[in-house]
Amino acid sequence: MDALSELAFFSLLARQGSLTAAARELGLTPAAVSTRLAKLEQRLGVRLLHRTTRRISVTQEGELYLAEGARILADLDALERQVARGRAQPRGLLRVNASFGFGRRHIVPAVAAFVRRYPDVDVQMRLTDRPLPLRDEGFDVGIRFGDIPDARLTARKIASNRRLLCAAPTYLKARGTPQSPRDLQGHDCLVVRENDSAYGTWHLQSGSKSDSVKVRGPLSSNDGESVLQWALAGHGIALRSEWEVAPYLRARRLVALLPGWAPPPADIHVLYAERGNVPAKVSAFVAFLLDRFAPQRKRPGKDGLVW
Numbered sequence: 001m002d003a004l005s006e007l008a009f010f011s012l013l014a015r016q017g018s019l020t021a022a023a024r025e026l027g028l029t030p031a032a033v034s035t036r037l038a039k040l041e042q043r044l045g046v047r048l049l050h051r052t053t054r055r056i057s058v059t060q061e062g063e064l065y066l067a068e069g070a071r072i073l074a075d076l077d078a079l080e081r082q083v084a085r086g087r088a089q090p091r092g093l094l095r096v097n098a099s100f101g102f103g104r105r106h107i108v109p110a111v112a113a114f115v116r117r118y119p120d121v122d123v124q125m126r127l128t129d130r131p132l133p134l135r136d137e138g139f140d141v142g143i144r145f146g147d148i149p150d151a152r153l154t155a156r157k158i159a160s161n162r163r164l165l166c167a168a169p170t171y172l173k174a175r176g177t178p179q180s181p182r183d184l185q186g187h188d189c190l191v192v193r194e195n196d197s198a199y200g201t202w203h204l205q206s207g208s209k210s211d212s213v214k215v216r217g218p219l220s221s222n223d224g225e226s227v228l229q230w231a232l233a234g235h236g237i238a239l240r241s242e243w244e245v246a247p248y249l250r251a252r253r254l255v256a257l258l259p260g261w262a263p264p265p266a267d268i269h270v271l272y273a274e275r276g277n278v279p280a281k282v283s284a285f286v287a288f289l290l291d292r293f294a295p296q297r298k299r300p301g302k303d304g305l306v307w
Contacts, residue, residue, distance in 0.1 A: 004076065006040050007069035010048065013037065014066050018055055074156070078283070088280040091120035096285075097134065098143040101224050101244065102268070103127040106293075107143055114288050121281050129222060134273055140282050142271040145241070146264060155269040158289045159296035160306050162242045163263040165202075166254040170234035178237070181211040181261055188236035189215035190227045202239055204261040211261075241266055243296075246307035268293075 009026075013033070016022040023030045041048050048062035058066060098107045104127065111123050126132070126139075134142050134153065148155045171188075178184050181204045191200045200220075203212050217236045221227055224240065231238035232253055238245075248254040270289050272282050300306050 004073070007065075007073055009036065010040065010062075011066060011069060011073065013049070013056070014058055014062070019051065074154070078156070078286075089120060090118045090279075090281040090284040092279070092281050093122045093124060094141065094281045094285060095139045096123060096125040096141045096143070097132050097137070097139045098125065098127055099131070099145070100127045100129055102143065102145075102241075106243070110289060110292055113292070114285060117288070118281070118284060121284075134271060140272060140279070141285055144269050144271055145266045148269060148271065150271075153271045153273060155271050156286055156290060157267050157297065158270050159243070159268040159293040161266045161268050161296075163239055163266045164242055164245060164249075165237060165239055165257040165261075165263075166231065166245055166249065167237045167257060168232055168234040168253065169255055171231075171236060172255060174234075177255075178257055181213045181258065184213050184215050184237065187215075188217035188219075190217055190230050190236045190238045191215065191220040192224050192227045192239075193220075193222050202263065204258070204263055206261045239263060242305060243268075243307045246305045249305065250303060268296075 012025060013019070013022045016025055019030045019033050019037075023033045026033065028036075037049065044061075044065070046061040047059050048065060050057045050059060096107070096111065103125070107125070111125060115121055115123055131142060131144055132139065133150075134140075142153075143158075144155070145161065165184075175187060178187060181202075184202065189200075189202075193199050200216060201212055201214050204210065215237075219227075219230050219235055221230075224244070227238050228240055228244060230236065231240070232248060237257065245254055249256055270286050272278065272286065296306050298306065
């Protein structure tokens with residue numbers, strides 16, 4: 001069996017949750033499935049599954065194989081569909097949902113370039129402060145940050161992104177630089193309410209350690225751009241995305257804080273509803289975004305930034 005077939009086999013096995021169920025799905029005997037799994041594990045030199053007579057569970061190595069394998073299979077699927085639909089002309093109305101900040105800065109110009117390439121596509125874009133459910137609201141595509149909660153949606157990462165703690169040099173000169181997450185409680189923190197997360201609580205990780213800090217300050221807003229402007233003016237510490245603050249970090253108008261600690265990942269994905277029979281207008285837009293933001297998926301530069 002080739003590597004791609006083995007990836008698909010293991011993905012099916014993990015989804016089914018038992019050797020017996022996987023055997024039924026594949027039309028094989030449980031013994032044949034067990035033998036195939038054993039050969040795969042022998043080839044890789046690691047155990048992928050813990051198994052009992054009734055159920056299976058994925059090991060840490062299996063989780064890595066499954067996650068990266070799903071990405072590879074999705075990329076292959078997208079490539080094959082792109083080649084198969086090479087003659088299909090994207091057309092019709094494309095409905096897109098994105099956040100205000102990133103939407104204005106990056107998706108609006110991307111859409112302008114997209115419709116120049118595909119003049120038969122009309123785009124209706126709705127910018128919101130919180131992500132809207134694609135299926136319920138009738139959107140074809142959504143731009144999302146961080147973890148994707150709805151497993152029914154197909155997600156493609158278009159750009160790497162981190163959330164960073166930062167403050168202006170004038171603020172740090174006056175108030176000092178925090179050395180640990182707990183130090184944040186003694187500082188003016190500029191809080192923004194986002195995605196129904198706990199208001200004023202910042203979650204940070206450093207290796208296997210994690211800390212949740214309740215912060216406060218004299219200024220807060222439901223608009224991230226407002227918080228950024230206050231940070232630039234020296235009013236306190238902000239927690240903002242790298243795509244937003246990278247130019248100010250390079251210009252030294254902001255300073256990144258607590259480099260050993262990081263908030264949860266905030267990579268940027270494009271979401272769409274179906275994996276099979278994706279309309280040409282959707283697949284073309286996804287491919288366009290993947291190409292446009294390709295530099296932001298590469299390794300960080302010498303300054304540690306990708307934006």
